[in-house]
Amino acid sequence: MLVLAATPIGRVSDAPPRLVEELAGADVIAAEDTRRLRRLAGELGVEITGRVLSYFEGNEAARTPYLIELLEAGQRVVLVTDAGMPSVSDPGYRLVAAAVEKDLPMTAIPGPSAVLTALALSGLPVDRFCFEGFLPRKAGERSRRLAALAKEPRTMVFFEAPHRTHAALTALGQAFGAERRGAVCRELTKTYEEIKRGSLADLAAWAAEEVRGEITLVVEGAPEHVAAIEDVRAAVAELEADGLSRRDAIARVASETGLPRRQVYDEVHK
Numbered sequence: 001m002l003v004l005a006a007t008p009i010g011r012v013s014d015a016p017p018r019l020v021e022e023l024a025g026a027d028v029i030a031a032e033d034t035r036r037l038r039r040l041a042g043e044l045g046v047e048i049t050g051r052v053l054s055y056f057e058g059n060e061a062a063r064t065p066y067l068i069e070l071l072e073a074g075q076r077v078v079l080v081t082d083a084g085m086p087s088v089s090d091p092g093y094r095l096v097a098a099a100v101e102k103d104l105p106m107t108a109i110p111g112p113s114a115v116l117t118a119l120a121l122s123g124l125p126v127d128r129f130c131f132e133g134f135l136p137r138k139a140g141e142r143s144r145r146l147a148a149l150a151k152e153p154r155t156m157v158f159f160e161a162p163h164r165t166h167a168a169l170t171a172l173g174q175a176f177g178a179e180r181r182g183a184v185c186r187e188l189t190k191t192y193e194e195i196k197r198g199s200l201a202d203l204a205a206w207a208a209e210e211v212r213g214e215i216t217l218v219v220e221g222a223p224e225h226v227a228a229i230e231d232v233r234a235a236v237a238e239l240e241a242d243g244l245s246r247r248d249a250i251a252r253v254a255s256e257t258g259l260p261r262r263q264v265y266d267e268v269h270k
Helices: 017-025 034-044 060-072 093-101 114-122 139-148 162-176 200-206 229-241 246-257 261-268
Strands: 002-005 028-031 051-054 077-080 106-109 129-134 155-160 181-186 194-199 215-219
Touching: 002 017, 002 093, 017 034, 017 077, 017 106, 028 034, 028 060, 034 051, 051 060, 060 077, 060 093, 093 106, 114 155, 114 181, 114 194, 114 215, 139 162, 155 162, 162 181, 162 200, 162 215, 162 261, 181 200, 194 200, 229 246, 229 261, 246 261
Parallel strands: 002 077, 002 106, 028 051, 028 077, 129 155
Antiparallel strands: 155 215, 181 194, 181 215
């Protein structure tokens, strides 16, 4: 049996009781960081009797076949990452996919989730949402990813490194519009938990100072009335004919349609 075990994202007391049971009874524990696992086990008062193997991004592909062999031999393998649910922006997907291909039994221990916790605290719509993981580090790749999401109507959740938070929020504002609402959720469930809500422009200004800790970003989806590009060009031309400058016409159309001003500008000047 493969057991995907969620671990606390902050407070150790948030650990589900079943996590204690599985850590104590596992034949093998595959851990993203073996030192953090042993520290967690100590805080939970768990004595680990099974084998502990490292399973992280650098060795995930090579170690997966070996773990599959252990599962086929009848071993109970518990997979844990540093925080949250394995395979969600963490190691684990390869092992799950390989286990599914071999028709091996598996289960999961639900537990704390930074995605759902941030979404619930954001104050943004939660009826429909999507998780986008980490944005690309390179500016060009990041811009292309965000351009593809400009019309996404669902609330979006991102993970981000603290030192890239300002750049990410700036890029989000450029792609979605500076007035699009968002939330920065920092150090969720920990002692210095902090939730900052506001426009992307306001959040980017706040993040210009040093940002520390684990960061989850939540961003409002695009308005449902986003216009077709052809309509945008026509609307700008009509406003110009009425006497507005092109700059003011672009700003008004961007505001009325919910499109980022940069996108309206680019389309008008093609």
